Amino acid sequence: MEINIASLQDHILTRARGRPDVHEDFDFAIERYHREFLASTGGRKMDLESTWRHVLENGPRVDDVPERAKSNAKAVAVRQEGNRYYADRVLDEAAEKYNESICWAEPGSEELGIGFANRSAICYEHGDYEICLLNIALARKHNCPVKLEPKLAAREQNCRQQIAAGMSQVSVPNPRFAMNVETDPKIPFMAKGLRMTEVPAYGRAMVAERSFRPGDVLMKEKVFMTMSDPQYQYLHCHFCGESKLFNLIPCSDCASVMYCSDKCRQEDKRTLHRFECGIKEKLNHLYTSIVALGPRMFLYGLTLFGDKVDVMQKVCEAQKRSGSNPLDVDYSNGYNPLEVFKNLNQVKVTKKEEKNYRRFMFTASIYFTVYMQSPAVRALIVSEDQQKFMLRCFMDYKQICLQASMFFWDEANAPLFPIASIINHSCDPNVYAIPRMSHFKMVALKPIAKGEQIFFSYGPVWYKNGDKAKQDSTMSLFLFQCDCVACNPARLKRWLATQKRLDEHGIRDLRTCSKVIADDLAPLAAKMNAVQQFIKKYAHTHPNESFCSVLQGFTDILYEALMNEWANKMRSEALEQVDRGL
Numbered sequence: 001m002e003i004n005i006a007s008l009q010d011h012i013l014t015r016a017r018g019r020p021d022v023h024e025d026f027d028f029a030i031e032r033y034h035r036e037f038l039a040s041t042g043g044r045k046m047d048l049e050s051t052w053r054h055v056l057e058n059g060p061r062v063d064d065v066p067e068r069a070k071s072n073a074k075a076v077a078v079r080q081e082g083n084r085y086y087a088d089r090v091l092d093e094a095a096e097k098y099n100e101s102i103c104w105a106e107p108g109s110e111e112l113g114i115g116f117a118n119r120s121a122i123c124y125e126h127g128d129y130e131i132c133l134l135n136i137a138l139a140r141k142h143n144c145p146v147k148l149e150p151k152l153a154a155r156e157q158n159c160r161q162q163i164a165a166g167m168s169q170v171s172v173p174n175p176r177f178a179m180n181v182e183t184d185p186k187i188p189f190m191a192k193g194l195r196m197t198e199v200p201a202y203g204r205a206m207v208a209e210r211s212f213r214p215g216d217v218l219m220k221e222k223v224f225m226t227m228s229d230p231q232y233q234y235l236h237c238h239f240c241g242e243s244k245l246f247n248l249i250p251c252s253d254c255a256s257v258m259y260c261s262d263k264c265r266q267e268d269k270r271t272l273h274r275f276e277c278g279i280k281e282k283l284n285h286l287y288t289s290i291v292a293l294g295p296r297m298f299l300y301g302l303t304l305f306g307d308k309v310d311v312m313q314k315v316c317e318a319q320k321r322s323g324s325n326p327l328d329v330d331y332s333n334g335y336n337p338l339e340v341f342k343n344l345n346q347v348k349v350t351k352k353e354e355k356n357y358r359r360f361m362f363t364a365s366i367y368f369t370v371y372m373q374s375p376a377v378r379a380l381i382v383s384e385d386q387q388k389f390m391l392r393c394f395m396d397y398k399q400i401c402l403q404a405s406m407f408f409w410d411e412a413n414a415p416l417f418p419i420a421s422i423i424n425h426s427c428d429p430n431v432y433a434i435p436r437m438s439h440f441k442m443v444a445l446k447p448i449a450k451g452e453q454i455f456f457s458y459g460p461v462w463y464k465n466g467d468k469a470k471q472d473s474t475m476s477l478f479l480f481q482c483d484c485v486a487c488n489p490a491r492l493k494r495w496l497a498t499q500k501r502l503d504e505h506g507i508r509d510l511r512t513c514s515k516v517i518a519d520d521l522a523p524l525a526a527k528m529n530a531v532q533q534f535i536k537k538y539a540h541t542h543p544n545e546s547f548c549s550v551l552q553g554f555t556d557i558l559y560e561a562l563m564n565e566w567a568n569k570m571r572s573e574a575l576e577q578v579d580r581g582l
């Protein structure tokens with residue numbers, strides 16, 4: 001394993017995804033409840049209100065799902081499991097256990113400090129000195145016992161020495177991905193020359209009104225909301241969704257969620273976790289991927305409306321969900337989440353399959369019963385009219401979230417990016433965007449001509465999948481029939497027949513480019529430069545196999561460079577936090 005926290009985090013997440021899935025075959029608890037509900041109602045057609053009344057009267061109730069209250073005994077037991085992994089050098093398992101132990105530890109207890117101290121040992125072993133210093137500072141802040149101080153002090157000194165000697169990962173040169181094209185006057189984080197349109201087979205779509213070059217950074221949109229899979233509750237920030245495993249700090253009241261910073265912890269408490277702390281395990285029990293974000297979107301909206309449910313109802317109901325263009329929101333005076341919310345509220349909800357629609361009515365109703373167990377929700381949603389409004393929003397927002405969902409293969413975390421969510425999928429994409437970040441950073445992969453639709457791949461690209469069986473398994477993740485050129489056998493055949501061969505110069509350039517890509521010692525910036533030149537020059541040969549191999553190389557380089565950029569930012573911020581005294 002490489003000595004790098006970013007790659008260790010990647011490894012842990014990959015391992016975590018590989019373990020037996022409690023949601024196997026999408027057999028979520030809620031699906032079981034739904035089957036029981038259908039059996040008890042004899043499959044009778046019911047509307048939303050009658051479904052809701054039936055659930056209120058007959059259940060199912062999930063009251064017996066226990067919540068996770070802080071417990072030092074549990075923190076010690078889990079930490080000891082972590083210590084055993086640490087002794088066996090299984091550092092990734094140890095890291096996850098230490099996070100869990102930190103989450104169980106009671107505020108003000110030594111157990112909290114010991115958890116951070118143990119985590120700092122892993123960071124040190126992985127040569128991530130800034131993150132190690134962050135954990136040492138957290139350990140000291142949280143009552144780490146005095147007897148551990150000599151170890152912490154020695155580790156701290158070693159980290160400082162390594163950083164001073166230029167051994168920090170931050171000092172390895174890495175390309176930067178700032179916006180490098182003219183930006184939209186209303187949307188400063190998006191390239192000028194992108195607009196929304198409607199395309200028959202796809203619905204809303206993003207198109208280019210000007211040409212772009214490979215490597216152009218076209219967007220850096222901040223996540224609006226995110227939904228983490230509770231299986232990974234000790235691996236993700238519950239607010240922004242980032243997988244900063246070694247920065248995570250716990251909710252101070254429950255042992256169910258963690259955050260990558262105090263800012264995220266406070267923001268979640270102010271907006272959403274006030275409604276969920278104390279019922280979070282019950283909600284986890286009902287988890288169903290991104291659609292579970294629907295009810296949370298309602299509660300987030302309620303906060304944005306200053307808890308004035310009647311004002312929210314008036315605004316939302318006046319909008320009629322007749323269609324939304326997220327590019328209409330003006331961000332030039334800063335980020336205003338209420339405006340983003342109002343725009344999202346207008347997304348036209350297309351009633352897809354009847355079966356799904358009925359399932360949504362049921363899940364909205366059962367979520368209603370659990371959220372009503374929260375005193376904070378009960379205090380705001382009082383009258384029957386308000387309750388019905390909440391229920392309708394749960395139902396509609398579930399569908400909006402499903403429609404906006406893009407990262408189908410990254411089941412650990414489902415982010416909602418309002419602007420990026422109008423970008424359709426193609427197995428032959430022209431842009432690349434990295435998952436698992438709190439920002440949707442989108443980079444052009446190929447030359448993009450004026451009038452072309454922007455496509456990114458929600459899953460692996462066709463030239464990586466290699467054969468039809470793999471392509472079919474990718475497509476089975478999606479809840480729509482893919483209309484792209486690679487998914488229709490007849491179109492694919494015709495398209496492949498149009499490819500151009502590389503001429504003599506091309507073959508020579510390909511050899512040079514492939515050599516740079518394979519050279520472990522070549523800086524990433526040099527690799528990027530080589531592939532971009534090649535792609536620009538030989539784009540006309542696409543879908544030529546050699547050209548596709550360079551596109552794949554470009555994607556891999558972008559992934560590595562974007563991950564490095566992200567990890568370096570995390571390291572620099574950690575050091576700033578330590579220097580500020582946290």
Ligand SMILES: C[S@@+](CC[C@H](N)C(=O)[O-])C[C@H]1O[C@@H](n2cnc3c(N)ncnc32)[C@H](O)[C@@H]1O
Pocket residue numbers: 201202203204205402403404405406420421422423424425426479480481482483484
């Ligand atoms: C993230 S949204 C993209 C924007 C969407 N077209 C809209 O109108 O809001 C994902 C949805 O777009 C449609 N879509 C995206 N890529 C598609 C493709 N390759 N083929 C067919 N439909 C696609 C599907 O309905 C999918 O559920």
